[in-house]
Amino acid sequence: MRVSISDRRISVVPGVPTYLTVTITNTSEVIAGYSIRFLGADPEWVTFDTPDARLFPDASTDIRVGLRLPVGVPAGARRMAVQVRELTAEQAVAIEEIVVTVPDQPGLGLRLDPSTVTAGRRGEFGVVIENNGNTVLVGALRGVDAEKKIDFAFTPGQFRLAPGETLTGRLRTKAKRPVFGALAVRPFGLFVDDGVVRASAEPTAPADPADPFAAAGPAAEEAPTPAAAGVFIQKPVFARGLLSMIGLLLAVSVFALVISVALTSVMARSAADRDLALQVAQARYAATTATGTAGFAGTVRLLSDGQPIAGVSVEAFDESDTSVAVATTASDDQGVFAIGNLPAGTYKIRMLGAGFSEVWYPAALTDADAQSLTLSAGQRMTGLSVLLGGVPATISGTVLGTDVAGATVQLQIPLDSPIMQGLVGAGAGDAAPESGNGAIVRTAPVGADGTFTLAVVPSPGVYDLVVSKMGFSTQVQRVDVAAGENRSGIEISLIEGDGSIAGTVTSADGPVAGATVIASFGQNVAQTVTLTQDAIGTFTLRGLQTPGTFTVVVSAPGYAPATLSVNLSEGQQLTGMSIPLGKSSGTLAGTVTTPAGTSSAGVTVTVTGGSVTRQTVTQSGSSSGAWRISNLPLPSTYTVTFSRADLESQVTSVTIDANGVVSTGSSAVTSIDASMRMSTGRITGTVTQAAYGTGISQPADNVQVTATSGAATFAVTSASTPEANRGNFVLENLPPGTYTVTFSRKGTRSMSSIVTLVAGQHIELTPNLVSPASITGRVMMGPDAVSGIELRLYTAEQFGTAAAPVMVTRSDSGGGYAFEDVDAPAHYIIEVRSAGGSIALTTSSAITIAQSDSAKYDFTLESLS
The missing domain is CATH 2.60.40.10 (Immunoglobulins)
Structure with missing residues (x-):
């Protein structure tokens, strides 16, 4: 049998199959069968187009072997082998070694959590760095903003990540805060300085001047692409919404005050309003005496919220005589007005409405300050817009209750009103703002008799009357105030909280003393702590407004907070609640044992779960092999890896529940222990030889013992002294693989054995050599x-x-x-x-x-x- 391999050194990219060809030649004189195996790799990584072959004498066949390493295999060179075994005749075995090299594939994932932060002068982001390559990455992060106004501070300053390791850090940003105006939006990018050359992103669209990383021309196309991008939004010291509100309220108040002083007829406003209402009604149907083809058109709106005003009288005067109107009309339900049939000339326009201050176009208090509008023959001037403010209103009433002295009444603009749109309110997906949390316009104390008065109230408008007092439930009543209205007779009941919630805070270790319990419903908030003696862990929250739905939040040091919702009916005294708290963090610990003769210290223990990676090493001394990792987030499932260069790695999966109970599979455990094997094997034994002339075997010294696996060779000589160890040999630290062990001595025929060694295995051989x-x-x-x-x-x-x-x-x-x-x-x-x-x-x-x-x-x- 003869075996050859097309490539003895191959480069394999994890996840990408690589192929080599094994050629088998039958050198025997009979038909032979052969089986092929790949040693040193997981069988799932290897494929054969034909795992078995049957050949005639002198025939050859090519077998294509595919090797696909899983993603995540570390970079570097490793030895593997192809084994071909003859299935007939002498059962010969041929082993051909190859060197498989996994090239470096640096990969780094970087993200900000959150990616956008809104703050004042300083902001804080979470930074998650993940090494998703197969080599160790060492480097640092660098922040860049196009305006160069942000100072960046990273914690930690540098990182070192093994393949598959994740690090959670922190980014602090600092920039000069705007004093007035709108939000300052400051985009920035994060770059990684780790010595790895990464491809630049090719611009796919024209440069955007608002994007500091967009391509700005031919020279910018070579700029590197940031690994992550974020936005630091800075709120001004004085927000636009606040300035608008202050300006609005000030304008309304000043405007109302000026009108109150300027119009001596305010005291007789009721009669004037009736006359004006009649005038408006007549204007709707009266025919103007003027004739012509020109005219005006526009809209009348509220100064406070921009809503249209119906029924406002609109009068046109000749510029030379503002005592007699030449034409009159009134705004419709949409606030729209139109005056037609006017001859060419120059005009001034006045607006009058019941409860509203008189205004000359566009916003003058007298005709002398009004703007002149010139019309040519046939011209129709449209788009005129006039804002009217109501004469200040007054709101008064009585707070009912047994103890109302010291209560406070606030007049608030509701957060859901049109004037607050875009300033304050719920964001996308958030719950609607609760009543009683609006912008405060007026505040007044409640007298001992329960009466209150809120004067100079901008009108018209819709407001929330909020009555509050310590120990009582906050009451909110919405009122709609007409222009210049004197609203009285309002009654609001101040109710003392008559509900309560009582129970016990517990954990897996028993009742929890000193836990904080907070119940909130709107502005009604009650807080207490659990008892630390007697009935430990119990609590009672009193004075709760009923009926209501309360959000109860329980927190204690060393435990994860618990939040639940509790419904109280009218006057309900809820008792017997049991609120369990889970631990805020857990601990994993155990002991590592190693083969006899080796130390149990220095074994690396890595715990990984989600974005959390913690690492330690086993102890030495009296606690040799012991390890412990604390502060692990709960509940979660973690992978525990034990590793050391001279030992075979072990991996186990554990689960820690909310109470800190550790389990592997379906059983709870108190210790995560590991018994590790050597990552290498050993071959030992005693060589004997038949003595000359007797045939009796005796230990043989100075025998050359050689173990060969591919290009790797390990050799020792059998012992000659002391006499008790004569003929003994030891081959240690052998990497797993298939070895040919040969025994040679001068004048004696050599003999060989083939053994397959796995990690931690000890094989003993007792060869007997023939006489020399x-x-x-x-x-x-x-x-x-x-x-x-x-x-x-x-x-x-x-x-x-x-x-x-x-x-x-x-x-x-x-x-x-x-x-x-x-x-x-x-x-x-x-x-x-x-x-x-x-x-x-x-x-x-x-x-x-x-x-x-x-x-x-x-x-x-x-x-x-």
Whole structure:
């Protein structure tokens, strides 16, 4: 059998199949079957187009082997082998080693959580860095913003990530905060400085001036693409919404005050309003005396929220005489007005409405300050817009209850009103804003008799009246105030909280003392702590407004907060609640044991779950092999990996529930223990050899023991001392694989064994070598044996030189002699000398001997001198 491989060194990219060809040739004289295996790789990684072959003599076949390493295999070179076994005849095995190289594939994932932060001068982002390549990455993060106004600070400053490892860090941003105006939107990008060259993104669209990373021309196309992008939104010190609200309220108040002072007829407003209402009604139907083809059109809206106003009288005056209107109309339900049939000329327009202040177009208090509008013949001027503010209103009423003194009444603009749109309110997907949380317009104390008055209220408008007092439930009543209205007779009941919630806060370890319990419903908030003695863990929340739905939040150091919703009916006293708290973090611990003779210290223990990765090493000393990792988020499932260079890695999966209970599979455990094996194997044994002439085997020293696997060779020599260890050998630290173990000794035929070694395995071999080569014979003189004659053994190459003999012996009483343990194969010459060794009597011809052969050569002497 002959086996060859197309490539003995291949590069394999994880996830991408790589192929090589194995050629098998049948060198025997019979039909033979062969099976092929791939050693050193998981069987699921390897495919064969034909795992078995059957060949005629001298026939060959090619078998295509596909190797697909899983994604995540670390970079580097590793040795593997192709094994071909003959299924017939001698069951021969051929092993061909290959070197598989996994190239470096750096990969890094970077994201911000959240990617957008709204804050003032400083913002804080979470940074998640993940090494999704197959090599260790070492580097640092760098932030860049196009305006160069942000200072970036990363924690940690640098990172070192093994393949598959994840690190959670923090990014703090700082920039000068705008004082007034709109939000400052500051986009930025994160770059990774780790020595890895990453491709630049090709621009696919024209440059966007608002994007600091968009392509800005030919020179910008080479700019690197950020690994992650974020936005730091800065709120101004004085927000636009706040300024708008202050300006609006100030304008309304000043406008109302000016109108109140300017119009002496305000005291008789009711009569004027009736007259004005009649005037408006007449205007709707009155025919104007003017005739022509020009005209005006526009819209009348509320100053406070921009809503249209119906029934406002609109009068047109000739610029030269503003005492008599030349045309009159009124706004419809949409606030729209139109005056037509006017001759060419210059005009001024005045707006009057019941409860509203008089306004000359566009926003003047007198005709002298009004804007003149010039019309040509046939011209129709449209799009005129006028804002009217109502005469300040007054709201008064009574707060009912047993103890109303000290209560406060607030007048608030509701968050869901049109004026607050775009300033404050619920975002997309958020719940609608609750009543009683609006913008405060007026505040007034409640007298001892329960009365209150809110004066100079901008009108018209819709408001929330919010009555509150410590120990009582907050009451909210919505009122709709007409322009200039004097609203009175409002009654609001101040109700003392009559509901309660009582119960116990518990955990897996028992009641929890000192836990904080907060119940909230709108502005009604109650708080307490659980008892630390007597009835430990119990609590009672009193004075709760009913009926209502309360959000109860329970928190305690070392525990994860619990939130639940509780419904209380009218006057309900809820008791017997049991609120369980889970631990905020858990702990994994255990012990690692290693094979005898090795230390259990220094084993790396890695715990990974989601975005959390923690690592430690086993201890030394009296607690050798012990390990512990704390502060693990709960509940979660974690993968625990045990590794050390000289040991075979182990992986186990554990689950920690909300109470910190650890389980593997379906059973709870208190310790995660691991018993590890060596990552290498060993071959040991004792070599014996049959002694010359007896056939009895004895330990053999100085035997060369060689283990070969592909290009790797390991060799030792069997021991010669001490006598008790004679013939012993040990081959240690052998990588897993298939080895050919050969035993060689001078003059002896070698023998071999094939063994397959897995990690941590110990294989024992006891080979018995055949007897070594020897040369024997007799020395005769005639019929008589000659004893005491000296015989010298020389190699044929050294005979006749000054070289010393290889061996020397003497003939025994029967004339016999023997040279044992002769090195072979070799050619020898024996020289026979006299008993004193001084006279050469004769020499042999060249004697050729092979390993473990026994040659015989007899001598016949003519004389002894």
